[in-house]
Each structure stands twice: as structure tokens, then as C-alpha cells.
Amino acid sequence: MKRDRRHAAEWDENEAILQSLQDDIIVTNLDGIILRASKTSGDIYDIDSADIIGRSVYDLEKEGLFTPTVTPMVIKEKKKLTFVQTTGAGKKLLVTGIPVFDQQGSLKRIVSYSHDVTELLEVKKYLKSMEEEIEKVKTELDLLRNKQFYDDGVIANSNEMKKVLDVSSQVSGVDANVLLLGESGAGKSLIAAFIHRKSPRCKGPFIEVNCGAIPASLFESELFGYEPSAFTGASRKGKLGLAELADGGTLFLDEIGELAPEHQVKLLKLIQEKKFLRVGGTMPRKVDFRLIAATNKNLRKAITERKFREDLYFRLNVVPITIPPLRDRTEDILPLIDHFLNHFTQKYGRDRKLDEAVIAHLLYYEWKGNVRELINLIERLVVTSPSSLITTDCLPEHVLEGGAADYADTPAPLRQILNDVEKQVLLHAKKQYSTTTAIGKALEISQPSVVRKLKKHGLN
Template sequence: MSLSSWNENEAILHSLQDDILVTNVDGTILKVSEATGKIYGVTSESLLGKSVYQLAAEGLFTPIATPMVLKEKKKITFVQTTNKGKKLLVTGIPVLNENGQIFRVVSYSHDVTELLELRKFLQTMEGEMERVKSELDLLRSLQLYDSGIIANSAGMKNVLTTSLQVADVDVNVLLLGESGVGKSLIARFIHNKSARNKGPFIEVNCGAIPESLFEAEFFGYEAGAFTGASRKGKLGLVELADGGTLFLDEIGELPLAHQVKVLKCIQEKKFYRVGGTKPISVDFRLISATNKDLEKAIAEKAFREDLYFRLNVVPLTIPPLRQRTEDIIPLIHYILERLQEKYKREKRLDEAVIHHLLQYDWKGNVRELLNLMERLVVISPASLITTEHLPDYLKVSYPSPVSSAPLLKPLKEVLENVEKQMIQDARDQYKTTTKMAHALGISQPSVVRKMQKYEIS
């Protein structure tokens, strides 16, 4: 290039690394930087003199800056897509003449394809993190060791999931299940997860209060209401539940004569103390529980149908322990840890003992397991609890293969048989190894290895 043909402005333009393009008001390209052609996959010289409208029609890029700047009459920024699929952040600037009119449009751009892909990735990750956070929140809400509830089994997981769903809604819940399954624990769990968790949790055992004293205990009484009554009167259990949760345990044991009064209190949230003439309003959330078949009791005229329908808005059945085999071992360890803390004794269970406990029917459910574990911790003289310390009824009902034939079946073989059966049962119940792992309380790779070991497909 000769010195006479050198142009300072052109030199400055081409020294820039960014895409710069200048058009007139008709959209004809007057100047471009050398970087412009590279971005669009053409030579910069081939763009000179061409119309941006024509190039847009040919698909080189879209949209275009010139008409947008002419319309807005100010600096604009937008995202442009090239024929190569790149995303450009384009800024268009109007250039005014001495009369204040637009006579040139200058645009420059930055390739933001990677940034947009990164943004998309981050949005995906944010969505994934939100999902994981929701799962963690749920798991945190299901904190077993904080609440004393073990829920590795599908049945108990469903119970806790439903409990969380109804916790923040003041709907009546009826807990069903055998004696000892933990209905009181679930009731308190619902209360603790509700908006009323700062209020009282008042538990009323409807079967433990003498029929003659039920009204005085439940509704309270005024001073001098009857012979032997306190001079100051007494607040009833329902009044103590104001602002919190009223839990009517063993509701099926409630005498028929008192059922209509309890129903009226539940419906109207008002009651009269014994000997009182002024109605008292209360605000409580109602949870009831029973191990009885209330529909059968209704048929036998032992339970009011209208009270049943009032209680049974959301029924929740807690499965018995014999149907929660995945929960037994975690429960054993949980209870053992708590008892060791309580009695300041270091105890551990022999594998044969665990085998017996897994095979037992547990008609008394979690309460029976808790009582047995407490007995074992207290009476066993050594730190290792063995089958010698088990009660006779448990040994006789479910003898351990090890104790009955120690020379024929070593402990390792017995435990492998038990493990194989549990893996097979989990495979029959669940479709995926991930769900099996959750149910069994082990990792998914461990499930796969054990399935291969025992040739379970």
C-alpha cells in the first residue's frame, strides 16, 4: 500500500477485532471491519455495496439493525442469528448529520453463542437444583431420627408424604391401624409440620377416661359444679387445645352417650363447661385415631355414623410392622441407640438375634419391639446381646436355623440366605434397582452386586 493511498480511518477500522458495519439509511453497506466477514463466514470485501435487506433475505443474518435504528431513532441492542447458527449481541447506533438527521447506521456485535448456551445450561441446572432442593426439603421434613419415625418402606413413606400434604390444611384426619403402630407419633408429626406447631398438642385417650368423668375432663367445669369439684373450676382438655391440635386417641372407645356432645363441639367449635351457662369458643385442629373398625361399630350401633363422617375427612392407614420389613433393622438400631443413651450402657446385637427379630410376627408392632429392646438392654449382662437373652416365646415361635442346627448351617450361610430372600422380595416389589436400594437402605451399586451374586434377574 502506497503512502498516498493510506487512509487513517480505514486503518483504525480494520485494526479493531470486533465486527463493525456501517450502512446508509437505505441499508447499503458502506464500511466493514475485517472481523465482520469472519463472523458471517464470508470475506469482508464481498459485503461492501450490498444491501443488508438482501443479505437478510438470503439468510446471512436476521434481524438487521438499520431499520430498527431508523424506527427507534436511538441506540438499540438485540440478539441476531447468523446462517451458521451463531448468536450475536448486536448494538446499532444512529449517526446524525449537521441537520440532526440520521444519515448513517453503525453496528457492532459480539459472539454470545457460548454465553447463551451457558445461560441455558445454568437454567437447566437451576431447575435441577430446584428439584433436588424440593426433594431435600421433603427428606428433611421426613427426618426420621428427629421425629422418631422410620420410613424406609414404601407404605410408611406414603404415610409421611400424605401427612405432609395435609399438615398445613386444617382438615380432620383419621389415623387407622393396629395398636402399637405409632398413630400418636404420626399425629404429633402432622402437628409439628403444621402452622399450629407453636400451639399446644393435647392428646385425649378416649378409652382411658372413666365414663362418669369424661365430660368434666373433656369440657372442664365451673366452680362448685358438683361435689368434690375444685373451688376454682377446671379447664377442660378441649379448651387447652385452643390454637393448637386436639388429638382424640382411641376414638372408637368413646362411649356412645358422649359421642353426640363431642360431635357438636367438633362441628361448632363451641362447648359448655359442666355447670356452666356461657358458651366457650375454641379454635383447634382435630386428629383422631383408632384401631377399631368404625364401620363395623356403626353397623352394630356402637358408633355414630354422623361422627364417623365428621372424623373421616382424610383417612390415613398406618401399616403394621410385619408389613414394613424394610423398617425393622433401622428401627432396631434407632431404638438401641436411644436406650444406650438412656441407660448409659454399650450394647450390640448378635447377628442371630437380628435374624430372630426379622422373622418374628410383631403382633404388638413398634410398641412391642420397643419393649423387647428395652428388656434386652436392661437384662443382658454382657455388651453383646445373644439369642440366650431372647424371651422363650420368640425363640419357640421363630427358632433360628443357627441355634437349631449349628453344625449343619453356619451363620454366614444363614445370613446369606436371609439377604438373598430380602433382595428377591425387593426385586419382586420394585421395578428399579434405585427403588430397591431406597427400600433396603443400601446403595444402588450394592443392590446390583448382590443381584449378580445371587443370580437374581
């Protein structure tokens, strides 16, 4: 009897030690039957710990008390294991299973203890999302630094461009896909930015993707991003794709006609489902963006040549907008010249004006490179002109040959040519001088002649 009482006292002492621990501790045999459990075990699993004594961990897992169970994994590996377990209430536990061997080295018991790391994992998840958001903002800032400088507005004096802006304004309020058509340099990027600024998504990002500038081998990783170390040379942190950066804003796909056929399929899926997989990823990511595409190619011809998918074309071509070349909207040339001359004089701190002869050459130049060529030329003239008055001596040879020297080759009546030149010169002078007297003095004609000519051209 004394031995029994001494043994009971020892047992009570061990049990007291077990229960004094603040950790969830469970002991099972090789069959998965729970032999001991601390009070904390019951608290973590939302059950009385006494109710799981003698129960099988396999049955408890089937009942949804926790998953996965540690016993079979430790029996299989015969070593200490740590993993994350989920309780029926959705808690996340960091569980460690330890094998207990007898003197002969045979496995006898499995001891496991756990810590509730639900809050820790939530914090980790939050920090990861914050890291992605910071990376997104950094990338957006880099893209903004590389954007064209003339996002302050669209110059449209011609009826052709006014029609373009009217349609652009109408579609800006809805999320319909827009396809911008026109020659290279005509201003497709500018119109895309205009639609974005007028849209309800204006506070979101405007992400421009030049499909022709990204190598085919990198297009998927650039558009969709990639998971950490997804391929050789990939960043260990992974990378956000341009489609993900456009979430909540506008995705502008420029030069869409240059897209390789194998990428057209994936782009079509992105447009249809607004879902994608990062390179090396397995979890679909959902995005919400407004799509605008642009091309200087004839996509219908590309379809017949099997270079462009017809189903993708119809997805893109919901609202087509054709931007006319600069040579077909001559009323815009002089305002554009004034705008960019003012911009570059301020940018480089140089006071520069254009001689009337220079203006005449520029008005009748063909502008095969459209607005982009005009911008480059004005910047060149401001930078290279040795004096404040930019004369024809500063003009490149191809502009001299393709400008005013081509008047005689222009298939239009001389009266019309002279009339157009007179109108443009008057318009330019009116912008420079505030009174008709000053205009007459600059043009060396009388003030009444100025009034008459302004009225003639509807500039009064």
C-alpha cells in the same frame, strides 16, 4: 326572719359538707325521687348533678343512665345492700344502698354511694385470665412429660410408610380432619404428632386424649373442664378441659372407637361448632383447634352395630390414613431396632450390641404388638443383658419360638427367605461399619463379595 336566716345557714352548711365529699352520694325518697346528689354523682354518670335533682331513678334507669337502681332493692330488703351497677357509658360502679329510718322506725329515705371500680374489675378479669393461662401451661407441661420419647422423627424405609408420610405431609398444611386407622401400637400417635409438627399450628399445643383410658363418668369433665365446685369432689378453682388446652393447636383423640354413645353426641357438637360448656357452666366457650382422631376398630362395623354414630364418623373421616402393621413393612424393622437400641443405650448408660442371630430372630418375629412391642423388647434387652453383646439367651421364649424358628413355617420360597435375611444383615452391617472391608471382616466374607451383594440388593 332571723329564724329563716339561721335555717338557711344550717342548710348551706349541710350542703357544703355533702358537696365536699369525693364520693357519689344520692338521696331519694320512697318514690324514687332524687332529693340530693353530690357533684361527683354528675361526674360519674356524665351529667350535671343539678339536672337529676327531682328526677325519678326509675325514669333515669329506663333512659339508660344506670342499671340496676338501688332504691327498690333497699325498700324491699330494708337493709344495707352492695352490688355492681353499670352506667350508660359502660363504667362499673360498686354501689352501696342504705335505708334511713325515722324515730318510729319507718323507712323514709334511701342513701346510696358508689365507687368507680371499672379498672379494678378489669384487673381482676386480667388476673383470672392469667391464672387460666398459667394453669394451661402447667397442664401442657404435665402432658409433655408423659409423651413418648421418640418425637424426634419418623422412621420410614418401607414404601408403605413413605406413602403414609407423603399423605400426612400433604394434609398437614390444612385444617381438614384426619382419621388415623391401624392396629394398636402401629404408630398412630407418632403420625398425629408428625402432622402437628408439619402444620401451621406447630407452635401451638398438641393435646392427646386417650378416649379408652378415661372413665365414662369423667370423660365430659376431662374434655370440657368444669367450673369451681361444679360437683362433689371438684376443685374450688375449677379445671381447664383438654379441648380448651388445645386452643390454637391440635386435639388428638386416640382410641375414638371406645367413646361411649352419650359422649359421641357432645363430641360431634364440639367438632361442628367449636364451642362447649364447662361442667356446671352456663357461658359457652369458643375454641380453635385442628382435629385428628385415631382408632384400631372397624368403625363401619360399629355403625351397623349401632355402637358408633354415622354422622360423627363422616365428620372424622375427611382424610383417612391407614398405618400398616410392622409385619407388613419389614424394611422398617432393622432401622427401628437400631434407633431404639441407640436410644436406650444412651438413656441407661450401657454399651450394648445385638448378636446377628438375635437380629435374625427379630427380623422374622411377627410383632403382633407392632412398634410398641419392639420398643419394649429393646429396652428389656438393654436393661437385662449381662454383657455388652446381647445374645439369643437374652431373648424371651415367645420371641425365640416366633422368630427364626418359624422360618420353616413361613409360606414363602426358601430362596426369598434367605434373600431377605441377607439383605437385612447387610443393611445392619453397613450402618455399623464405614467400609466394605470392615463389613466383610465382620461377616467373615471377602470384600468383593460384600460389594457384589450390596449391589445385588441395591444398597451400594
